[in-house]
Amino acid sequence: MHEPRTQQDLRAIIDDIYLELTPRLGEGKVADYIPQLARVDARHFGMAIVTTDGAVYRVGDAEVPFSIQSISKVFTLTLALGKHGENIWHRVGREPSGSAFNSIVQLEHEGGKPRNPFINAGAITISDLILAGHTPKELIGEIVRFVRYLADDENIVIDHEVARSETATGYRNFALANFMRSFGRLDHPVEHVLGVYFHHCALAMTCIQLAKAGLFLAAGGANPLTGHSVVSRQRARRINALMLTCGHYDGSGDFAYRVGLPGKSGVGGGILAVAPGKASVAVWSPGLNEYGNSLLGSLALEMLAGRTGWSVFGP
Numbered sequence: 263m264h265e266p267r268t269q270q271d272l273r274a275i276i277d278d279i280y281l282e283l284t285p286r287l288g289e290g291k292v293a294d295y296i297p298q299l300a301r302v303d304a305r306h307f308g309m310a311i312v313t314t315d316g317a318v319y320r321v322g323d324a325e326v327p328f329s330i331q332s333i334s335k336v337f338t339l340t341l342a343l344g345k346h347g348e349n350i351w352h353r354v355g356r357e358p359s360g361s362a363f364n365s366i367v368q369l370e371h372e373g374g375k376p377r378n379p380f381i382n383a384g385a386i387t388i389s390d391l392i393l394a395g396h397t398p399k400e401l402i403g404e405i406v407r408f409v410r411y412l413a414d415d416e417n418i419v420i421d422h423e424v425a426r427s428e429t430a431t432g433y434r435n436f437a438l439a440n441f442m443r444s445f446g447r448l449d450h451p452v453e454h455v456l457g458v459y460f461h462h463c464a465l466a467m468t469c470i471q472l473a474k475a476g477l478f479l480a481a482g483g484a485n486p487l488t489g490h491s492v493v494s495r496q497r498a499r500r501i502n503a504l505m506l507t508c509g510h511y512d513g514s515g516d517f518a519y520r521v522g523l524p525g526k527s528g529v530g531g532g533i534l535a536v537a538p539g540k541a542s543v544a545v546w547s548p549g550l551n552e553y554g555n556s557l558l559g560s561l562a563l564e565m566l567a568g569r570t571g572w573s574v575f576g577p
């Protein structure tokens with residue numbers, strides 16, 4: 263496979279992927295443990311590619327907002343690194359977990375220190391870290407402003423129905439947070455920390471907004487569309503490394519094998535993938551596979567990586 267050289271090449275590739283997947287729309291299982299997510303039509307499919315030179319390619323429902331859920335953990339990790347630097351690694355590890363996103367077993371073995379910032383326990387710890395010096399409401403506002411800045415789009419909002427729905431039914435996350443608090447590993451009240459966590463998970467974004475928000479990771483830490491410098495080149499590389507090794511929970515190895523790109527999934531059916539030096543890609547299809555990652559979204563990215571030669575492991 264040679265790399266796509268022209269804009270027409272990429273246009274044809276994304277159109278082709280959409281065409282091939284259209285007969286399969288609706289496959290997979292929509293997350294139903296958050297009641298508000300269970301109502302989403304499984305047949306949605308959208309994809310957006312934003313290249314580092316600023317071209318945007320879109321198909322399907324690329325402009326329909328969806329619940330980004332765990333993809334938001336990339337943005338809160340970026341904020342936490344900005345506020346606390348490498349000190350965050352005293353509170354959360356950076357190893358793949360090999361267990362489900364909401365697993366509690368490992369936490370007991372490891373004294374309440376979560377394996378990485380992308381599993382729920384780790385992201386809850388990150389919420390606790392960035393709460394320092396803020397009220398939950400202020401911090402939620404700051405997270406929204408940060409994501410708007412990344413995507414250069416003031417229309418990004420939190421879906422408060424989703425946040426409420428998860429707050430009412432998030433027994434597992436309350437268990438994780440209380441468990442960590444019992445180890446003395448949270449500085450703030452569980453309700454405050456989870457208030458932040460549930461709200462950032464409830465950010466609603468379109469594939470285009472999400473791909474733009476992730477562009478700094480594809481372009482060495484700065485958004486080439488706006489000139490906004492977000493993180494250093496080294497930090498962008500490190501966030502990408504974590505996405506590659508931990509971004510799909512216990513399906514991370516499979517995603518790296520099939521797609522070969524740093525990526526972060528969410529139970530809303532979205533995936534943000536980064537092709538360093540090339541493009542940021544967002545895909546959305548609500549039906550999930552057995553690991554809780556978008557079934558057709560993963561497949562679309564596998565097709566894209568195969569046809570563009572963008573895998574970080576070589577064409």
Ligand SMILES: NC(=O)CC[C@H](N)C(=O)O
Nearest residue numbers: 331332363382463528529
């Ligand atoms: N994998 C996910 O997207 C999980 C996020 C979801 N808010 C939860 O805590 O369960």
